[in-house]
Structure formats: structure tokens, C-alpha cells
Amino acid sequence: MFKEVRKKVESFPGYLKSWVGTFKGGLTIFCLIILLIIPLLTQNAYYLGEFFTLAMIYAIFAASWDLLAGIAGQVSFGHAIFFAISGYISSAFIVYFGFHWIIALFIGSIIAVVFGLLIAVPCLRLKGPYLALGTMSFGLILFLLFTMGGLSEILGGSGGISKVPPISLNPVIEYIITLFIMVIVFIIIIAIAKSNFGTILKSIRDDERGSDASGINTTKYKIFAFMISGFFAGIAGALFAMHYRGVNPAFFQPLYSFYAIVIAALGGIATIRGSALGAFFFVIVTRIFENIEFFADVEPLFFFSIILIFTIRFAERGIITPAIEQLKDLWDLVLGK
Amino acid sequence: MIEEFLVLGLIQGFIYALLAMGFSLVYGVGGVLNLSHGGFYLLTAYVFFWNYTSLGVVNTIIISLIMITIIGGLAYLFLIKPLEHTPIGVVIGTFALAFFIEQFVQFAGDAKIHSDIPPLIEGSIEFLGFEIDAHLLLIIIVSLTVIVSLTIFINKSKLGKSIRAVSQDREAATLMGINADRILLYTVMISAFLAGIAAILYIPKDIVAPHKGWSILINSFAVVVLGGMGSLLGSVAGSFIIAFVGSYCNFYIDPSVSYLVPIIIIVVMLIFRPQGLFGKKELL
């Protein structure tokens, strides 16, 4: 195993050079450069925060879902659970125990994973829509538990935990740090998807019985997929809580689970990268709807639900990925290939 | 207290039965768990709600039921059938439709909770010395009629036999000359029709709100998980069990607990007995 890793590390610089040369690689670098330039164009808390930082948080959330659903084939409708648990735990560690936000973020995400295991294990023998409804049910239980009586009193009541300090009061710093986290998370998730481990997950997605017959302990790998996905969803949840200065039971609502699904689907299921594009599309269009008179009455979600239907029906790979491929073809044409 | 407990249990039992039978049928015949089932209910509820004052109750009922049956058919043709071979596609596709319906009713109407729909029949009727609310009687009579008719239809009619054939073995049925796709189309339309009836009967006793779609879906799922997928008897039995347990919680424990009942049942059943009480099809 070490030989393989060393080979990969040694060939990395060459690999990187050739990757940048490809269309996808170049486009990714181009987008990253744009993202780096944005804080130079505006330091406004609203524009930076509600357009871009939020989009990056959703991107992480959707990518984590895409790993579980698109790569491993486990379509979860309860992803808000990881999001919210991590939001609560990390907020509690920052506000009540005075931990630094990075440590709180890790603790929150790890606890979210543990929780996710409790849910994943019974759900593991469910396939397709059963898994969807099973995870939705768990999500609903937690949502109801946190909004009514009992548990919610222990954990901050319906008001949740408030006065959570953000990563930084300076929106530019918050933006840069979130960008940095998003890039790292995406590199890791994409690396996982492309690795042998990712191939095994895909085999479970494509034909679980066949994967069993190939000697794969599918239960073990499904658990891993849930754990890894839950961890990254937890990171998103902690970032979200800090961004909005607090956490409350609404974090558990099915709608947030839906956001992950809609964004990942718009960007292209199983593409991982698509989640980033989908997230920016989702957030920016939502903000545009909010700010333009003409669309004042229209709920952006209504618009997205229509796009989602057509996307899933006609464009399995999302609307963004094929659009990029069209761009690539155009580019090749222009370059005379 | 006991009267209210019984009444709510009865009402919900019948309503859930109508919903669960359709849901279970579609799964049994096509292997599809239609996540937009709650959406069918929701859409009918809203269409009825928007139009009953201007068009009259009876007309609105007829129009709504025809509408939802057609929409069910279109949903099958444009969303379910083309995505049949991608399991992820069907799940997200039917979810997307449900999501769209939830957004649509808010777009075309509003996001408020409406609880002021008048009963379809006013007043009460004397029956065996009891004063029975007329609408309740209507629910019971209509539901019983539908349930019995559906059971007879499935067991005796030609189409019903085709439906049973496809649900038992799709390939074998196709070899016998049955057009399985068309059978599934009719099944989805029937389930939409049943959901529509359930909506019209229930909303005077319940609310009209955008999030109802999901709770109806979860309820339907809970009933079929409890009763067993593909079993009509299981759907009816499961409906009443869940309805009365929920009603009990509502009146004797705490109303908010009754929301948890179907969800807890789903979780417990999936862990311990996924095939349900009367389950036939393997769901794993």
C-alpha cells in the first residue's frame, strides 16, 4: 500500500501540471481564481456572506450528500441530521465550554458521525426508496423531538443556542477561511471518489448483490460511506451555525435535507464538483429572486423544483455538467482541435 | 373522551386505509415507492379548497377527482416510467414531483394553514340511538364502499386479475400477453384517485397546509410497513392500528406525541420486522 501512495505522491507535480492543462482542470483553477478575487471586489457583509460564503457552506453539505448518494448509492433524505447535530454540538462547545471554533467544528462533526451511525445501522438493509423514507423518518423524529417538549429543553429549547461567534467578524476573513475549508473538503471527497475505495462504493451503488459476490463486505463500506459523508455534512453544519451566529431546531427540518438533494442533483449526481456549481447557482438565484421586484412574489424554491423535475428527467448528470461539456466542445472548436 | 377517541380513530383509520391501499398497490405492482403519493393528496386538497365555494361542492369533487387521476397518469408516463431503470432516478424523481407540488400550492395559493373547510354534509343523523355527525357517516360509508369495491375489483375483474398477475411476476405476466406498463399506469391512476378521495373526505376534519403532503406520505409508508407491502388486508389493518394508537396518544397522552407514532412505527418495524405483519413481497 505504501508503495502505491509513494508512487502517487512522487508523480503528483507532473499530474498537477497536466491536469491544469485539461479543460476541466483549467476551468476549476479559473473558478478558484475568481473566488479569490471576489473579496477584492466587495467587502460587504451581505454580498460576501449571503451570496458566496453561504454558497460554499451549502456546497460542502451537498458534496457530502453526493458522496453518499451519488457514489455509494445510498440516497439519504435525512442529511439534515448530521448538519444539525454538528451545529448544536459545535455551538455548545464554543459558547458553553469556550473551545476554539476549529476544535469545536471537529468535535461537532465527529459526534454527528456517531449519531449518523446510530441511524445508518438500522437503515443499512434498506434499499432505494426505503432508505429514503427511513432516513426521512429519523430526520423527522429528531426534528419533532427538538421542537417539542423534553429534549429541546436540555439542548437549549426552541430558541436553540444563540450568540455563537462567527469564524471572524470580518466577512472577508470568514469568506477566505470558508473557501479554504471548501477546497480542502472537495479535494478530499473527490480523491475518495476516484480511489479504489470509491470504486468499491460505486460497485455497491450499481449492483450491491454483485458487489457481495465479488467478495466485498458491503455493510462495512456502507457504514464507512455514511460516516465520511456525515463528517463532512457536520463540517457544513458547524460552519452554518457560526455563519448565522446560532443554532436552533429549524436546522433539523426536512427542507435542509432537501437542499442537499436539490443542489447536488442540479449540479449532477455523482459528479461531486457539480455540488459546488449547483450551490452557487442555487444561492445566487435565490438572492436574485429576493432582490428583484419582478420576482418578489415568486418563491425561489418553486422555480428550483421545476428545474429539478426536468433535470432528473432529462439530464441525469445535472444541468451544469452538460453545460460545461458544451463549453468544452466550444473551447475545443475555438482552439481548432 | 372515549367518544372522541373512537371517532378520530375511525376517521383516520379509513382515511389512512384509502391512502395506504393505493400506495401499497403501486409498490406491489411496479416495485415503485411513489414519494409523490402525499403530493397527490395535497394537490386534490388544495384544488378542492380553492374551488368549492365558486363551483359548488359536488362539481368540485368531480373535477378534482378527474384531475388528480389524470395527473397520476401523467406522473407515471413522464416521470416514473422513463426513470424505471435507475433506482436513484425514481426516488429523486418522485421526490421532485412532491417537492414541486408543495411549492406549487404555495405559489398558486398561500403558505397558511387552513382549518375552516366545512363538512361535506352538515348536521348529524340519528342512528341506533346515537347522534352521529353526518360527515363522519359519509366518511365511513364512502370509505367502506371504496375499500370493498377495490377488493372485489382486484380479485374478480379482468383488469384486477392482470394487476395481480403483474404484481406477482412481471415477466411471466408479460409473457402471457399482459402489457405491464399499461397495468402500472392504471395502478398509479387508481392510487391517485384513492388519494384524492381521501383528501376530499378528510380535509373538513383536518387542515389544508403545504407540509401535509409529507406527513401523509410518512403515514402511508408507516401503514404499509406495519401491514406489509403489497398486502391490501395489511394496509387496512395497519391503518386502523396506527389510527387508534395515534388517537389514543392524542387524547390520553399528549397531542404532539401522536405525530411521533407513525414515525416510531416505521423505525421499529424496519429494524425488527421489515416485511410487516402480513407482508408478502421481500423488500430487502
Next chain:
Amino acid sequence: MGIILEVKNLTKKFGGLTAVNDFSFELKRGEFVGLIGPNGAGKTTVFNLISGFEKLNTGLIKFDGKDITGLKPYKIVNLGIARTFQLVRSFKYLNLLDNVTVSCLSSRGREVSKETGTDEYASSILASVGLVDKARLPPIILPHGDLRKLQIAKAIGTNPELLLLDEPFSGLTYEEQLGITDLIKKLHDDGVTIFITGHVLRELMTLVPRVIAMHQGKFIIDGSPLEVAKNKIVREAYLGKGEEFA
């Protein structure tokens, strides 16, 4: 050399139907044995029971002396039994190379593939079945014969000692059958014990030196192809169903 598979009193019921009824046999290491019976005789069920995809009602299955009754399929694969399916299946969104790589990543497969690296090992397996030039292509474009080869390649990836081939000739053209036959013979020559079902009998009976026949879940006879072909019950079972029997 030694008994590699011991099956005793295997019984499997599906509701009221007894698919496999008190079925017993033994396979020696390195043998090449056929399992025949008309459609519905229970052959695939026997395979499913041995490979762990179905739970038996009564009976005992021992592999290399070890009791494997009730083990999960992946564990049985990692002990050394691989199988192919009657209806071809593949990981449809993975290319051929990745299809085989999955098997090479099983714990048993890793023991071999870690020497050369999984990619190289999977490539060599594809080469041995003649599919390496299509390594980067998805299974969907493959003709039926190649899909059957892919299945065998996937099974090889787990480094099996015993290979259960479920109707590997069904749906193939004559040329394709020859290709598969060569492949299977080569595997046998390499020391893999082969247990193969089929009801394209002409091909099977000339291929294997020993045949076990079953009908309606029950054991009928175990012997050379000639003996089995002459057996009265076997002939009735096949002729009664109007199936080809040479």
C-alpha cells in the same frame, strides 16, 4: 486430492414449494463437474445456497473441511468460492477494468493483487479473457458473449479455488460458446475446481467428465455423462418438458 466441497441433505423451501430436497454430493479438489436438470430443477437454488445468497432450511455445506453453512456471501467468496449469475450482471456505470478491480479489492483478491498493484492485476485478468482492449469501456456496449466473459473475469479476480458457473452458455452463439469453453478449460487446467450448470446439454456433456443430475429439487444420479444420459428418470424429466436432450 481431497474433498473441496461437501453438501449434505440440502433442503430449501419457498413457502409451499420445495426447491431443493435433501440434496447431497461431494466435489473433489480439481474436479470438473456439471450439474444438469430441466428448467426449475433447482440448480440455481443450489448455487445460491452454496454461495450464501439463500439461507437453507436444513442441511450442511462444508468447504475444504470448514462449515460454511449460513455464512454471508462475501465471506464465502473470501474463503475461495466464486460464482457467476445466470442473468448477467455488471457494475453498469463502471468500465470493464473497474468491474474486475472490485473483485481484486476483496480481502482474498488483495492478497494476490497487492504484489503487482490492483490496476495491473485487473488488466492481466481482462487480458486472459480477451477483453483488455475494451478495458476503459462500459459494459453496456458489450455483446452477450463478452458480458459472460466479464463475469468470469470478475470471478477470477477473487482468486477462487472453486468456481460455480451458472448457465454460462445460455444465450450465446456457437463461436461465443467456444470462447467460453476455452476459458473454462484453461481455468480448470490452472487448478480451479469447476462446478457448472447448464441446460444446453450437448456442449456441457462433452466438456465434463462427471455429471450430477437433479429434477424437482431432488438428486437423481451422479456419474459419467454417458451413464447420466442413459438414465431413465433423467430422460423422462427432459423429454417430458420437451427440452433438447442429446
